[in-house]
Amino acid sequence: MRQLLQDHLDLRALREEQAARTQRPLVVGPDRLARTRLEMGHQRHLATLFGTVTVRRCAWRRPGTANVYPADAALSLPRRRHSYTLARLAVLESVRASFDAATEAVCRRCGPVIGKRQVEDLVVDAAADIDSFYQARIPTPCTADTLLVLSVDGKGVVMRPDALRPATAKAAARPGLFRTRLASGEKPARKRMATLAAVYDAESAPRRPHDVIAPPGGRHGRRRLRPGPHATAKWLYGSVIDDAATVIKTAFDQAEARDPGHRRRWVVLVDGARHQLDLIQTEAAVRRVTIHIVIDFVHVLEYLWGAAWSFHKSGDPAAEDWVAVHALRILSGGARHTAEAIDTQARSSNLTGLQRQGANACIRYLTSKGPFLCYEHALTAGWPIATGVIEGACRHLIADRLDITGARWGLAGAEAILKLRALISNGDLEAYWRFRLAHEHHRLHQGPDRGGYSLAA
Structure with missing residues (x-):
């Protein structure tokens, strides 16, 4: 196959030389200046799926200007040595495993055509047009009754020292208490926070509290x-370089593209981080859109379980019923009453300061997040009340690839892998690759497309 491709390219070169001698076409470069001098025998190497081949072509020259190669535009040759199809294979291997494993997989299939650093560069190049792709895409419209759900979360990525944010880099440079290990409460300060956003449609599904939490003693009957x-x-969308405000703005852009008239009901699911809540509310106010913020109920359950161990011994089965009672009350709209009940029980139990830590944390959480714990309205209206979509995205997009053992990331590589994994999860790889090839052709070979030929190897 490599020899067949080489013969094909050699035949194209012979025909180009014959046409150049006999027809002497007028060749104009991107600077709109004509090239009148012909020089044959110029060549470049191209690494393909079948191995490395040599592309011979004619150069049209003009003193003081860059050469023009019409064959490069006709073949839509890439800027780098590697063909676009080989680059696509490198991207697919890199997003699912380490760069070392990706390089090994490509070379096992195609021969020694690429190295690890070249794979990294191809991945960074491949992600360059993702933002432009989504800005130009028009989402499929939905009816006004369909819920429009937004969710935001963050997860740390271990970075190289030069890729940390200034505050984290300053903390990392500060000497610790011990030379060989971290003291209690110390953090290694090696991570940079990546922010992820999800936007999706959902049909409302009304439920009751008992559909979410089993009553004390478990479920009975066949209901x-x-x-x-x-x-x-x-x-899905994520970024390591951009801050949370930029990612949230991008998520709102996607939501507005789905509902430009603000006719649908916007539900925003978060885990309760104050910084995210402030950014979301500010962005909604700027766009003059009404949003309904719901805090993830799973986070509320974690605080309830923390409070349960203030009143029960470790492993006590009664703690489960205690959590179920209070969880059902919160789902029925009694978050404030639950906080008061836990506080009353803590006072009557004469708990020490250490024993009250879990109960106090739960009380503070239920009190401070009260406006966003109106689960009775959410269940009646059929809204989602858990952030499973964005939590799963954090695990899939970041933990499964960026958090592999021993990985230390630079900004460009981490950003490219994160965006490409999100793109593939969205099912947009094929459409994006066509978009990218068209834009790359326009960047490299400005002017009319000479034949529309593209190399498929």
């Missing part, structure tokens, strides 16, 4: 549980 809303048309 079928009402299912929750199902996410459709899911769109």
Whole structure:
């Protein structure tokens, strides 16, 4: 196959030389200046799926200007040595495993055509047009009754020292208490926070509190549980370079593209981080859109379990019923009453300061996040109340690839892998690759497309 491709390229070169001698076409460069001098025998190497081949072509020259190669535009040759199809293979291997494993997989299939550093460069180049792709894309419209759900979360990525944010780099440079290990409470200061956003559509699915939490003692009978809303048309986006405000703005851009008239009900699911809540509310105010913020109920359950161990011994089965009672009350709209009940029980139990830590944390959380714990309205209206979509995205997009053992990331590589994994999860790789090839052709070979030929190897 490599020899067949080489013969094909040699035949094209012979025909180009014959046409150049006989027809002497007028060749104009991107600077709109004509090249009148012909020089044959110029060549470059091209690494393909079948191995490395040599592309011979004619150069049209003009003193003081760059050469023009019409064959490069006709073949749509890439800027680097590696063909676009080989670059696509390198991207697919890199997003699922380490760069070392990706290089080994490509070379096992195609021969020694690429090195690890070249794979990294191809991945960074491949992600360059993702933002432009989504800005130009028009989402499929939905009816006004379909929920529009947004969710935001963050997860740390271990970075190289030169890629840390200034505050983290300053903390990392500060000497610790011990030379060989971290003291209690110390953090290694090696991570940079990546922010992820999800936007999806969902049909409302009304439920009752008992559909979410089993009553004390477990479920009995054969009453079928009402299912929750199902996410459709899911769109994921993330960034290590951009801050949370920029990612949230991008998520709102995607939401407005789906509902430009603000006719749908916007539900925003978060884990309760104050910084994220402030940014979300500010962005909604700027766009004059009404949003309904719901805090992830799973986070509330974690605080309830923390409070349960203030009143029960470790491993006590009664703690489960205690959590179920209070969880059902919160789902029924009694978050404030639950906080008061826990405080009253803590006072009557004469708990010490250490024993009250879990109870106090739960009370503070329920009190401070009270406006966003109106689960009775969310369940009646059929809204989602858990951030499973964005939590799963954090695990899939970041933990499964960026958090592999021993990985230390630079900004460009981490950003490219994160965006490419999100793109593939969205099911947009094929459409994006066509978009990228068209834009790359325009960048490298300005002017009319001479034949529309593209190399498929």
